[in-house]
Amino acid sequence: ETGVTQTPRHLVMGMTNKKSLKCEQHLGHNAMYWYKQSAKKPLELMFVYNFKEQTENNSVPSRFSPECPNSSHLFLHLHTLQPEDSALYLCASSQGGLVEEQFFGPGTRLTVL
């Protein structure tokens, strides 16, 4: 595997379910990100991790819980979501240290029923 991978690619869940999104980067990067893209809206940054430490939480509701066990893996734990949380969730990574370019995964298309 190369680049940034995300699983699953599609997820349908009910409002009472608990699920997790997984992201893995094979680029040796130190920073990882979660973004949300809703229909007809810009990409919105959710969380930033640098060297496994969370450095940014963009006022995300607590029903989204990130986890970064190491610099290569990033999870987004989901529980009691709302239908308006349906969106494309994108993971990205970068070298960190103010290097600008972020590399994105293909995203997980989430539908909350």
Added chain:
Amino acid sequence: DQQVKQNSPSLSVQEGRISILNCDYTNSMFDYFLWYKKYPAEGPTFLISISSIKDKNEDGRFTVFLNKSAKHLSLHIVPSQPGDSAVYFCAARVGGGSEKLVFGKGMKLTVNP
């Protein structure tokens, strides 16, 4: 309040002609600007960037121009090719040591053979 705006949702050009994609921003503290390209079912891929201290950056068929006084940047693609058909996102880095990127809504470019 959108800090990065791509006011035209779509653009259609003939193969071989120039494509000009525009982006406006409101935050004078942005210190780096990037363009990303996105194909369906894939994550955004980095295309080209420019520092706020420059006014032009060129990479092959792609040139980005920055007009700081007007808070405007543009991406020129010459000559346009059918494979350039994609959604293009303008993004800006917040600066001040942050790795946060703010994205525009995107513009769909169609290059007709």
